[in-house]
Amino acid sequence: MSKAGNPQSVRVMGSSSTMKEWAAAISLTIGAAAVGYLAYRTLYSKDKCRKSLVNLDIQKDTPKVVHAFDVEDLGDKAVYCRCWRSKRFPMCDGSHTKHNEETGDNVGPLIIKKREA
Numbered sequence: 655m656s657k658a659g660n661p662q663s664v665r666v667m668g669s670s671s672t673m674k675e676w677a678a679a680i681s682l683t684i685g686a687a688a689v690g691y692l693a694y695r696t697l698y699s700k701d702k703c704r705k706s707l708v709n710l711d712i713q714k715d716t717p718k719v720v721h722a723f724d725v726e727d728l729g730d731k732a733v734y735c736r737c738w739r740s741k742r743f744p745m746c747d748g749s750h751t752k753h754n755e756e757t758g759d760n761v762g763p764l765i766i767k768k769r770e771a
């Protein structure tokens with residue numbers, strides 16, 4: 655069979671490139687785009703952060719953890735957990751210190767107290 659009869663060596667209209675060369679170029683371009691996209695998602699995507707959990711084990715059987723207190727019942731001082739690691743949640747038990755040491759985080763409690771007269 656002559657070389658001119660090989661479909662992979664057919665010249666694209668007026669071009670000096672063959673179909674095989676075009677297919678290779680397109681495949682290379684698509685591959686490079688895919689690798690670039692995956693690298694971007696891995697390195698720069700904020701989706702990973704949005705999907706991480708704050709609440710690891712407090713009342714996981716409820717759709718939303720909510721606590722309400724009357725101001726009159728707070729006493730002189732109330733210390734509430736904001737790190738979600740307290741064993742006495744929603745009250746702070748000091749677990750934020752260990753959490754901060756382990757993670758490099760800087761969370762601490764919310765302290766509500768009556769103004770001293």
Ligand code: FES
Pocket residue numbers: 734735736737738739740745746747748749750751761762763764
């Ligand atoms: S234990 Fe969570 S803020 Fe103190």
